[in-house]
Amino acid sequence: MNAPSLTEAASLPLREARQPSSKVAHFGPxxxxxxxxxxxxxxxxxxxxxxxxxxxxxxxxxxVCHALTGDQYAASTNPVTGRPGWWSSIIGPGKPVDTNRYFIICANVIGSCMGSTGPASTDPATGLPYALNLPVLTIGDMVRAQAMLMDRLGIDQLFAVIGGSMGGMQCLQWTVAYPERVFCALPIAAGARHSSQNIAFHEVGRQAVMADPEWQGGRYIEGGVRPHKGLAVARMAAHVTYLSKAALQRKFGRNLQDREALGFGFEADFQIESYLRHQGSSFVDRFDANAYLYLTRAMDYFDIAADYGGRLADAFSRTKTRFCLVSFSSDWLFPTEESRAVVHALNAAAASVSFVEIETDRGHDSFLLDEPEFYAAMMGFLTSAAKARGLK
Amino acid sequence: MNAPSLTEAASLPLREARQPSSKVAHFGPxxxxxxxxxxxxxxxxxxxxxxxxxxxxxxxxxxVCHALTGDQYAASTNPVTGRPGWWSSIIGPGKPVDTNRYFIICANVIGSCMGSTGPASTDPATGLPYALNLPVLTIGDMVRAQAMLMDRLGIDQLFAVIGGSMGGMQCLQWTVAYPERVFCALPIAAGARHSSQNIAFHEVGRQAVMADPEWQGGRYIEGGVRPHKGLAVARMAAHVTYLSKAALQRKFGRNLQDREALGFGFEADFQIESYLRHQGSSFVDRFDANAYLYLTRAMDYFDIAADYGGRLADAFSRTKTRFCLVSFSSDWLFPTEESRAVVHALNAAAASVSFVEIETDRGHDSFLLDEPEFYAAMMGFLTSAAKARGLK
Structure with missing residues (x-):
């Protein structure tokens, strides 16, 4: 076995992938x-x-289910970036997901790179990182692992499952795979399947990673390199899809970056360019390229009706869960109509369902942002469900 | 001077860039x-x-002004691909742009790679390809060169200037830079400036090209290589923006490519993936990577009101041109509101202007597709303008 030699920049995320700072549940043979x-x-x-x-x-x-590039540090400081958790405005004492009232769990999905088993983990068969020898995973696999974690914690039924984007997919998957184990569910900015356009953008990102010669067929850890450039391009392309056209225009417009006039070159003339470059370069410092391939693939494979002959309502036929779906009016990655299709299927399955479309121009990423109406809807739904569940 | 050594795949487009099959106007010192x-x-x-x-x-x-990756072969067989011209359904005897009636000119824009001077042309100062030593060009520069070509052909006033996307930008630029030289104008699927989101997608493409080690700081021709992978990723990202979400869903949905079930790997499982990969790989056989950088930059720099204190109507204050603007309802790259902003400015400048929004789900690329309503609008406008101009 070759001891992986790593560049300085690569070492922090990789250490976290293997020896996370958080709690770890081990599942043996x-x-x-x-x-x-x-x-x-x-x-x-x-x-x-x-x-x-x-x-x-x-x-x-x-x-709490996290999104594609999220992690278990929803309300704790992220050990790699040193920044507050990605939902620290939502989870906490007196916040919509009230830590005085609820016991909240968030786990890194399998296939990711923050401590749960993923492509950077060691393959017991070879002693080397799995890389592409890890089987391709699905949202169903992620949720099956989460259910095993709940078994380990002795929790039969979750009061609520909540998540946005890929987290919303997991949330829906929970209600279909384990209808008795979810009292209420809050799928946010998601849909029942990944659309053709969304698959297309993910494929662009994967091709960008795999086009980078430092990807080395996925075996870059042993090579002591990382496909930084390809992964940065993938992130830049994805990031544009997380924001609305209107929000980009409002925030950046055609404003120039640190200059009075156009530079007539290929440096970042416009603020939007330097913003995107920053998004790309900061992402590669915290994320593993192969994990990006696996998680985008899992989202592409998601189609909850596929096992039910394409009839979405049938997927929910056994449900007793109370649902609240949330969409954002300017989200073009998971537009409102995709949430509404789930609502219609739940109605057809005679489920208890409410639906809120939040008016905002901030696009898909709204589920991560301070949106008072969204917070109010979330808190209202949880409070009412808690009453029905007999929680104090 | 080093004689460029080229791979077989690179030779056809490069030969065309230097010794085009079409007519060539030379402009000396x-x-x-x-x-x-x-x-x-x-x-x-x-x-x-x-x-x-x-x-x-x-x-x-x-x-006729061509779009980003278009060329002068609007209605002739493309010598590189062997395929019919990109507007051969629109230009011809009895067609909307009727060759029995009009004399039609289409030139490769400067900065491109089909025979007009661009980054693959020889820099007289070094004897080597310009690469990034070519100054960054603008839509204004392209149109100034086109006006010089009209001088050469002895044409004082064009009956019409027509173009879609980047061609629509040139069309607007013609009317602002040479108000007396354009009797009527048909800017299609364009706007008065490039939006922040559009700059963002172009920047993703440029970064993909420049991330490819075979780009070699732009000097790949001397190196005998070409940044195929980076350019293919750039094209894939751009191509998604040319189609609407609805059209992608209708055409490809989640259909699998040549297989019965998901492959649980990173090959192209879905038709949309293999379609995009094909778009990327066929593009690199016909286009030069540096030209892609220059032309996307020219589009990003386009902001017709910038020289008029941001007041778009002022840009058109001297206009006597009759305008017909065309947009497509599902075009999210240049949405209808961007054409409408131009219409409002033209109204404020008391110009003669009509406006048609074509209902279609086929997105930005509709201007290249068989859209009967679009053809009818174009033909009606040109016929009426021809009458006003006293053409037989």
Missing amino acids: EEPLWLDAGRMLSPFQIAYETWGELNADKSNAIY | EEPLWLDAGRMLSPFQIAYETWGELNADKSNAIY
């Missing part, structure tokens, strides 16, 4: 994870964080 | 092109095609 690919993953581990206290009858647990 | 960058280009050449006959008083000439 006796507890394999059966995958949709028809293979199994074993051993594997899940890195997770919790906030608040689990009550005596274990009825106040909320599972 | 006595006729430099003055550039917005404050520099001059000399010598330079313009490769162009014509169809139909110029009438005795030279009043029936129509100038």
Whole structure:
């Protein structure tokens, strides 16, 4: 076995991928994870964080699902970036997801790079990083692993499952795969399947990563390199899709960056260019390129009706969960009509469902931003569900 | 001077860039092109095609402006791809741009790679390809060169200037820079400036090209290589923006490519993936990477009101041109509101203007597709303008 030699820049995320700062649940040979690919993953581990206290009858647990490039540090400082958690404005004492009231769990999805088993983890068969030898994973696999974590924590039924974007997909998957285990669900800025356009943008990103010669067929860790340039381009392309045309125009317009006039060159003349370049370069410092391939693939594969002959309502036929779907009016990645299609299917399945479209020009990323109406809707729904559940 | 050594795949487009199959107008040291960058280009050449006959008083000439990756072969077979011209359904006997009636000119824009001077042309100062030593060009520079070509052909006033996308930008620029030389104008699927989102997508493409190590700081021709992978990724990202979400869903949806079930790998599972990969790989066989950088930059720099204190109506204050603007309802790159902003400015300048929004789900690329309503609008406008101009 070659000892991986790493550049300084690569070492922090990779250390976190293997020895996370958070809690870790290990699943040994006796507890394999059966995958949709028809293979199994074993051993594997899940890195997770919790906030608040689990009550005596274990009825106040909320599972928070993270998005593509998110992690378990929803409300804790991220050890790689040193920045506050990505939902620290939503999770906390007195906040919409109230840590005084609920016990909140957030785990890094399998396939990612913040401590749960993913392509940077060691393949027991070779002693080397899995790279592309890790089976391709699905949203179903992620949620199956999360259910095993809930078993480990002794939680039979979650009071709520909440998540935006890829987190919203997991949230829907929870309600379909484990209808008895989810009292209420809040899928945000998501849909029942990944659209053709969304697959297209993900494919652009994957091709950008794989075009980088430092990707080395996925075996860059052993080579002591990382496909920084390709991953940065992938992130830049994706980032444009997270914001609305109107918000980009409002925030950046055609404003120039640190200059009085056009430079007549290929440096970043416009603020939007230097903003995007920054998004690309800061992303590669915290994320693993192969994990990006695996997680985009999992989203592309998501189509919750596929196992039900394409009839979405049938997927929810056994549901007893109370739903609240949230969309954002300027989200063109997961437009309101995709949430509405889920609402219609839930109606057809006679489920309890409410639906809120938040008016905002901030696009898909609104679920990560301070949107008072969104917070109010979330808090109202959880409070009412908590009453129905008999929580204090 | 090093003789450029080229791979087989690179040779056809490069030969065309230097010795085009079409007509060529050469402009020697006595006729430099003055550039917005404050520099001059000399010598330079313009490769162009014509169809139909110029009438005795030279009043029936129509100038067709091509889009980013278009060329002068609007209605002739493309010598590189062997395919029919990109507007062969629009230009021809009895077609909307009727070759029995009009004399039609289309020239490759400067900065491109089909025979007009661009980054692959030889820099007289070094004997090597210009690469990034070519000054950054603007839409204004392109149109100034086109006006010099009209001088050469002895055409004082064009009956019409027509173009879509980047061609629509040139069309607007013609009416502002040479108000007396354009009797009527048909800017299609364009706007008065490039939006922040559009700059963002172009920047993603440029970064993809420049991230490719075979780009070699732009000097790949001398190196005998070409940044195929980076340029293919750039094209894939751009191509997604040319189509609407609805059209992608209708055409490709989540259909699988040559397989019964998901492959659980990173090959092209979905038709949309293999379609995009094909778009990328066929593009690099016909286009020069540096030309892609220059032309995207020219579009980004386009802001017709900038020289008029941001007051778009002032840009048109001297206009006597009759305008017909065309937009497509599902075009999210140049949405209808951008054409409407031009219409409002023209109204404020008391210009003669009509405006048609074509209902279609086919997105920005609709201007290249068979859209009967679009053809009818174009033909109706030209026929009416021809009558006003006294053309037979």
